[in-house]
Amino acid sequence: MARRAAPEINAGSMADIAFLLLIFFLVTTTMDVDTGITRILPPPVKNKNENVDVKERNVLKILINSHDLMLVNGKPANISNLANKIIDFMSIHPNDKAYPEVQEKFIPELGKKVLMTKGIVSLKNDRGTSYEMYIKVQDAIAKAFNEMKDQQALKYYGLKFSELADNNKIKTINKLVPIRVSEAEPENVGGQ
């Protein structure tokens, strides 16, 4: 009896099929990386009438109305130079009345006292302000504080803030540049 060879499956196109599948999944999978601006909200207040007095010269007031127009300390301003305005405002000028007060603070990590500004950025918007504008302002504020952190990091460690690897150094810089932003409850002038 003649022996017949076992029949083989034609697998020549297997690789093509595998590649097609691979490409199909590559195209259809959306991997959205979540990015955003992280903020910590102030804890809820029990006593609503509690007002914290802050001196006028220590506050940089940013107001945004329902037409997305901005006032910084009473003067019209735009997004492009907001970050620089904040950096200028938060810079240290012990003897200049136009800038916020300064105070000496002991930073244990550096082992010495450092002059720190008492300045606060205050942000107030209308209920009709667009979210896009709000994010632009938040972004500018974040940019200002990140730049100030970079300055301090360069001064003390010779590196940019994002390049610091040591957790203690990051903590120290965060202490030197606290994010002093206050958000007031919005007004409803523009109507919504």
Add this chain to the structure above:
Amino acid sequence: MRENTLIVRIKLPEATQVQKLEKKSLVSYIYIGEPTDKALYGTKARIQLNDSYATVGDIPEFVTKERQARNEADRNLMTFSLKVDKNTKMGIVTDVKQQLRMANALKINYSTRKVLKQ
């Protein structure tokens, strides 16, 4: 690979100073935008929690439920990510933020797309 099917239209705003959201398992999402089905739900901005529309008043319950779903040790590390359409008015966003504050969910993230220059 989305957690939820969106029933609101969301076009995220852009920002330059963004951070990556880490530990996705500790992130809960709140979506705000115009309903996708305008004929049925109109064009007023709505809040989406999980897979359905919600009102501002539903947020405390949502926060509690999301907390309960997490490990006890991780509950204080939770982040609430606000995915808000860029044309939304701040009014509704502020209301949501106030509710989150009241519910003691203080760590929030404004979801934005990263751009190099505004």
